[in-house]
Amino acid sequence: MTKPRSFLDPKIIAKLAHQTLESRRAMIGSVSGRHSSPMRGSSLEFAQYRKYVPGDDTRRLDWRVWGRSDRSYIKEFEADTNLRMCFAVDASGSMNYCANSESGLNNGNAENHLGHSKLHRAKSIAGSLAWLAVKQGDAVGLSTSHPTNGKDIPPRRGARHLKLLLDQLDLVKGEGDCDLPARLHALAERIPRRGLVVIVSDLFVDLEELSRSLEHLRHRKHDLVIFHLIDAEELNLPFGQSMKFVDLEGGLSLLADPVVILNNYQRIVGDYLSQLKETVSKLEIDYRRVGSDHDLADVLSSFLAARAGSRKRR
């Protein structure tokens, strides 16, 4: 019997069951699938005519054109292929942050995930999307960013692989510094063909380095999705008294009065978000900011719906 996994919420799975995961770009898969490919293939969807060159398969010659114009044209059709999807999950210590229900920032959403750490929600997102991808025949892989215990699972298809991936997700624990940019660089080098890279992280990294790693991925023609897990408390520092802030990534603790530093803090966060927005906009990354008060089912559902819509428009 399969072990129940706490990060997989049946409600989310049920909501995603009738949706599909579409790529926004042409993928190069290993088998036939539901995603468009830059190659020409044997699907029913006409792509274009091109002149025959020696070596082309004569079975694809359009004889009717030849009969009318005495010219040899090859009739090409779109190729459908599967998707190589790889999750880059941040497993640094800061992902253990759990929204503080006493801070009063709960916006009243009954379905929120207060009480779960960001890592737990990252696992939920990755697990749910992996399940959906495998269900529709796509290959999924996993790369967890961890300074000492990072795991890399190459994208594969099949239920057994999904089980392996979920088992690995289950084992991921947040600790230490975040080495996400390095992981992404490595991922860019390791994935041989263009695929969908889904980054699930709080992105508490140097934005310059992150930007370079994202550019690297884009250079390898990967479609990028970022689920930015950041909490409203982390943005607004809504504490009314001096507190001892214990670094989840193992650094020194800091005594600070949030009241005093709030202005500067918010200015720094504002700059950070602006810079991030500029980066994701420039690199055409599908960016989703996910707070602790967001319902993950809604988050993923809207994400899938948006991507399905963009495919229809294409």
Place this chain on the structure above:
Amino acid sequence: MMFLQPWTLLGLPLVLLPIAIHLLNQRRHRPIDWGAMHFLRQASRMHQGAARIRYWLVLFLRLLAVACVLFFMSRPLATGWLSLVGNSASRVIVILDCSPSMEMTDTLHGRSKRASAIAKLDAMFEAQGNRSERILFVSPDQPPVIVPSDAKLADLPETQSTDVSAKIPELVTQALRYIQTEGLGPTEVWCCSDLQANDWDTQSGLWPTIRETLVAFPFVRLTMLSYAEREQFNAAVRVQRTALKRTDRSSELFLDFSVRLTSGNLVPRVLPVTIQIGESRVVVELELSGREVVRNGFVVPIDSSIESGAGTIELPSDANAADNTFHFAFSKPATMRSLIVSDDEKVSKVLQIMTKTSMSKQQPVECELVSTQKLASLKLDDVGLLIWQAPLPEGTIADQIKQFVAMGGAVLFFPPSTESKAKGNSAMFGMRWLDWSDVDSHDYSIQRWRKDTDLLRNAESGEVLPVDELQFRRVCATGETGVTVLASFPNGASFLCKAAADVGTVYFCCTLPTTECSTLADNGVVLYAMIQRALAEASTSVGGVHTVVAGGVVPADFETWVRVDLGDETIVVADRPQHAAAYRSGKRWLAINRSAGEDDPTEVDEKTLQSLIAGGSTRVVNDQIESDGGLTREIWRWFAFAAVFALLAEAFLTLPNKMGASKAFSMGGSPR
């Protein structure tokens, strides 16, 4: 500053409570696991300087709030005028100027300077719970008054107004000596005065001693509570001379009087001056167009049967009622006895001729010559004019002459004949004889002299005395301080001087009426006029009429004298010499008045005052009669306000930043 509940200050260590709480809070900071440390560290670094200032400010405000609450509970008292360095001594000495000038009254409040000072001191003592031992000094001739703990200064008879000048240096000296002899510890000395120069006698030799004592007594703090304002209109009246002239059918009293503006603006105005003698009253309109108006020879017709009497001259009500009235006594011309003290036969012969020649048949004259060998038996009881041509007296004789002057007598000093006798250390009335010198009679003539008053004044017909025709061959130089020069030589040396005396007259002539010295005897007219006028001035003290200054020497049988004016009858007999009034005993009359200096509006300026009391712990507090502020008041309200302010400021500094909150990042309903 002192405290009504000082034991509350034992809780002052509680001001450390906020620090202790702060340190405890440092240990009890609520920990929170935090991921976004990168942002937090950056923000903390940016805010480090301001945060440190804010931190110390908040801590200071908390300490301040606790301290203010403690001070507030201890009911602090502060002396007035925002001076927080106040009265903390267990003994307070009050030196009170009860002179007539302190009766200057604020017309709005109807309160005099003296009453205002007393009221404020009483309020201060009451606010302090009457815990301090209070000692009152009002006169150097009286012992200090220990004020009962439950008594108010205002209720004491010693603090009531008098017509005696204050003699501040003597009073301060008396107070400091009391502190020394009683071995008192920390003592607060309050000296309340209007800074009138007459009372302060800035030339007094006591001031250096006072300064030295104040430096030597650092535990004594001297506070000058001054009421130096002189803005309201006030005039003072004074009679200089009375003379009764009788005929077969009528009598006329000749009055020389003056009205002086002592405070207020110089605006010409007409003052009705009332002269009352017995039942008869005369009102004369006097136009006060200058600082002083003198009326000489004002004639008051009186009953021909009156041979002597007393009266008053009175001004209408003004800011100071104490100088609006002056009492005078008069009598018919009595035998004018003069006494010549001289060993020089030539001089005494001339002087005898001059004194024995009476100007009026009505005034018989007698003259007696006494050599310096017989001074031990000197009697001045019935003498009007004393002519002293001998070395200046010392010891008992000098005291006898001073008392003679104080009772209205006149003295005319001539220098001793020989140089060896002239030169000496003795001084009388601010004058001292120095060396004789031979002078050129052609160059040494008098060109300037007082023609309006005193011995060398013009005749009543306006004729000028031939003073400029006098020739001099020998002149005795003088050392003089505080005298009025009536005639002087071209080189500035004095010929005739008048010494300052409240009652009586004292003159110094710097040459002799001999051929070797001058033409005073040959000329005759000037010397005769001088001596006859001196006799006339002395006549006020003969014939049973005395005019004395309040607080001065009174006849030995004064207790039996009856008051004849319509003044305050409630004054006890012992205090009567200190109050202006007219008295009668048989055929003798006595007029007691304030001293002439009380009519002099000159004040001690602030700079001089500071120099007089320089050194030691002293301060000057300038008050005004109309000021309602007390010398001491409870200032707990200040500390309450300060505590509230500190708490509000602390709350403001620790409030969450609303500006920041308004800019809070919204996660929104959808993750985009």
